[in-house]
Amino acid sequence: MITPIIILVLLTSPLGLAFLISKVIGSKLNLRKYSLWGLGVAFVFFSIGHVVKAEGMVNMLPPWVPYRLFIIYVTGALELVVGIALFIPKFQNFAAKSAIVIFVVFFPANIYAALNATGLGGHSWGAIYLLIRTPLQLILIAWAYFLCIKKPDAASSNGIERSSRLVSG
Numbered sequence: 001m002i003t004p005i006i007i008l009v010l011l012t013s014p015l016g017l018a019f020l021i022s023k024v025i026g027s028k029l030n031l032r033k034y035s036l037w038g039l040g041v042a043f044v045f046f047s048i049g050h051v052v053k054a055e056g057m058v059n060m061l062p063p064w065v066p067y068r069l070f071i072i073y074v075t076g077a078l079e080l081v082v083g084i085a086l087f088i089p090k091f092q093n094f095a096a097k098s099a100i101v102i103f104v105v106f107f108p109a110n111i112y113a114a115l116n117a118t119g120l121g122g123h124s125w126g127a128i129y130l131l132i133r134t135p136l137q138l139i140l141i142a143w144a145y146f147l148c149i150k151k152p153d154a155a156s157s158n159g160i161e162r163s164s165r166l167v168s169g
Contacts, residue, residue, distance in 0.1 A: 003120070004132055004133070004136050006045070007042055007045065007140075008136070008139070010038065010041045010045050011038045011041070011042045011140070011143060012038055013038060013041070014034045014035075014037040014038045014041060015031070015037075017034075018033075018034040019034075031147060031152075032152075035143065035147035036086045036087070036092050036147075036148050037087060039096065039099060039143060039144055039148055040084070040085075040086030040095075041083070043079050043082050043083030044079075044083040046076075046079045046083070047076045047077070047079040047080035048076075049076070049120075050073060050075060050076020050077075050079065051073070051076055053120050054072050055069075056120040057072045057120065058072055059113070059118040060109045060110070060113035060120070061109060075106070078102070079102065082098050082102065085098075086148075092148070093148075096145075096149045097144075099140075099148075100144045100145060100149075103137055103141050107137055110130075110133050110137070111130065114130045114133065115127055
């Protein structure tokens with residue numbers, strides 16, 4: 001049941017560290033850049049899970065789904081590609097939008113796993129796990145949209161640089 005905590009730590013660590021460094025050296029914080037990096041780290045973590053815990057993830061899919069192990073590996077590769085793309089400025093916007101699509105499309109597997117008490121981690125808790133997983137899914141979607149995709153309000157920047165471009169002095 002520690003996985004949601006690990007996900008949140010991975011998601012927020014690049015931004016948290018960048019915030020602390022920006023305060024110490026007195027520079028602007030590039031909110032979008034480090035939010036994208038956090039999402040990228042989280043996606044790389046997700047993809048590793050698809051390889052390391054593939055057999056457990058197979059159980060997150062209903063038995064009638066064909067090629068379940070293959071699907072787990074392909075979706076893990078997809079998450080790795082999205083994770084890497086979140087670090088490359090040219091692909092970041094598309095990757096962040098893809099992340100939201102993945103969160104929405106993959107969520108039914110989490111629901112199935114929780115309702116059938118199968119799969120990994122908290123899914124074995126049964127339906128109660130959805131009380132944790134659903135808010136986490138909403139946090140991930142909100143993070144991707146509000147911090148990685150949505151264009152900032154010019155009046156609300158207050159020492160925070162939102163673009164992925166470096167701040168020139």
